[in-house]
Amino acid sequence: MSLSHTSVSRQASAQELLIWDKGTRIFHWMLVLLVVGDALTGWMAPKWMLNWHVAFGAGIGMLLIWRIVWGVYGPGPSRFENFIRSPAAVLGHLRSVASGHPRWHAGHNPAGGWMIVALLITLTLILITGLIALAGEEKQGILAGWISYGVGHLCKEIHEGLVTLLFVLIPTHIAGVILESLLERENLIRSMITGKKRLTAIQTLPELQQAKPVHALIWNSGIALLLWVGYLGLGEHPAPLGHAPWSASAAGYAKACGECHWSFHPSLLPESSWQTMISTLDNHFGENASLSEDVRRQMDDLLRTNAAHAWDTKAANQLRRVSKEEPMRITAAPYWLKKHRHIPADSYASKSIGSKSNCPACHQDAESGHFTPQAIRNPKEKIA
Amino acid sequence: MKAFIVWMVGLATVVPQHAWSGEQASLLEKYARQARQESPDFTVFQPQRGELFFTSRHSGGKPDTPACTTCHGATPTSSGMTRANKPIEPMAISKTPSRFADPDKVEKWFGRNCDSVLGRPCTAQEKGDVLVYLLKQ
Structure with missing residues (x-):
């Protein structure tokens, strides 16, 4: 980044003033790109693209850290101390807007300044709740193992609520920019690209601070280091929630229960369903699936200790509620039906x-019981 | 030493291509003992009887599974498919050499499948007949 241009200074043309330094401009447009990317991957992309959503989110996180540091050590117009103004100043500004002759501000006007604060706080909270949701619901990310499904699920709801708020704030921000552009006859969107604003005779050049890029660099490096150390520390946590070690073959489960069908993970049904199932094996969905008494008892034990209530994955939590009519049929559970409602019924009959x-035909990690979004693959024969 | 080599070469030519393992042989012996107990007329297991048993439609079992071949495929050398859509390796020992090496597994599946196909447990003679038939495939 060019340091000589990070402060407000007169440019070649006496009429133009550099307001937005290169760093703030790049920050702004990268943030736009990543927020659009996250919105698209969050709402529209197939579930298995979750990694993209998370990666865009991580990018936004880095941008936010940079911007918050730049809000302290950046050049004048980018500093919080210059654009976070008193409520009286905001009211005064709004009154001047209402009169049709808004007061000129080199950087953000008092109302716009608060919008920036609102956007930064909302984005930060979206990232934090997203990270907690990822850990609690999917058992992924740096917080995996520390967050229960319940907390993760709550945070996902908050995450979505905050995104709704963000998509009220963004149009308001844009509307404010357009309004100010019209009233001041200055294209502010262009200003965020070139960094420059016109300076007319009646406007006085405000006294604004120079950037302190070295301070900013030290702070950014310090925060990065802290995050890295925290990541390493969290990563060493030995037994993440919902990740109880499970191996169908080691437990003899695959041999006893995985010869006719795949080895259904025990966490996909509650204990009560397994209890009924293990005592009615002679008529197991119309088949005789009886086991020797020894093996039956072993499996009874295994299924109970790993049943839905003993696991904290999303599937285990959601599948604790079974169908009233067919409590042993996973594919009749309300959650199963809800999650597969868009899949045409006849596609299940396809050969693969x-x-x-x-x-496991579509969920590549089914055997582990995790059913993560990233592991969903439609088989080669296309599901319409 | 020379005698030993001659003996080994001789053994290699005598032993059939798909040698039955000790487990498979002792399983057959067990069924033979049981068959003698069940019927004094029992003499020896017959692969032809086993073939007939394996390929015929039976009655008394579940309507969806009238024969062994319903799930196991038309012949012992073909693959089958479980009712839950999992492939079943061929029953013929030439195709699946590990067949009948685990007596518990054999008993588990005779237990389940005789009930599904016949509606009753199989006799020791039926089990032995099918076994010698499949071991010769």
Whole structure:
């Protein structure tokens, strides 16, 4: 970044004033790109693209840290102390706007300044709740193992609520920019690209601070280091919630229960359903699936200790509620039906799937019980 | 030493291509003992009887599974498919050499499948007949 241009200074043309330094401009447009990317991957992209959503979010996180540091050590117009103004100043500004002759400000006007604060806080909270949701719901990310499903789920709701708020703030921000552009006859969107604003005779050049890029660099490096150390520390946590070690073959489960069908993870049904199932194996969905008494008892034990209530994954939490009519049928559970409602019924009959109960045909991590979004792959024969 | 080599070469030519393992042989012996107990007339297991048993439609079991071949495929050398859409390796020992090496597994599946196909447990003679038939495939 060019240091000589980070302060407010007169340019070649005496009429133009550099307000937005290169760093703030790049920050602004990268933020636009990443927010659009996150909005698209959050709302529209297929579920398995979650990694993109998370990566865009991480990018926004880095931008926010940079911007907050720049709000302290950046050049005048980028500093919080210059654009966070008293409520009286905001009211005064709004009154001047209402009169049709808004007071001129080199950087953000008092109302716009608060919008920046609102956007930064909202984005920060979206990232924090997203990170907690990722950890609690999917058992992924740096907080995996520390957050229960319940907390993660709550944070996902808050995450979505805050995104709704963000998409009220952004149009308001744009409307404010357009309004100010019209009233001041100055294209402020262009200003955020070139960094320059016109200076007319009646306007006095405000006294604004120079940037302190070295301070900013030290702070950014310090925060990055702190995050890195925190990440390493959290990563060493030995037994993340909902990640109880499970191996169908090691437990003898695959041999006992995985010869006719895939080894359904025990966390996909509550204990009560397994209890009924293990005592009615001679008529197991119309088949005789009886086991020797020894093996039956082992499996009874295994299924109970790993049933839905013993696991904290999303699937385990949601599948604790079973169908009233068919409590043993996972594919009849309300959550299963809800999650698969867009999949045409006849696609299950395709050769590579065979039936609804063949979870691993699309969920590559089914055996582990995790059912993460990233592991969803539609089989080669296309599901319409 | 020379005698030993001659003996080994001789053994290699005598032993059939798909040698039955000790487990498979002892399983057959067990079924033979049980068959003698069940019926004094029992003499020896017959692969032809086993083939007939394996390929015929039976009655008394579940309507969806009238024969062994319903799930196991038309012949012992073909693959089958479980009712839950999981492939079943061929029953023929030539195709799946590990077949019948685990007596508990054999008993588990005779237990389940005789009930599904016949509606009753299989006799020791039926089990032995099918076994010698499949071991010769």
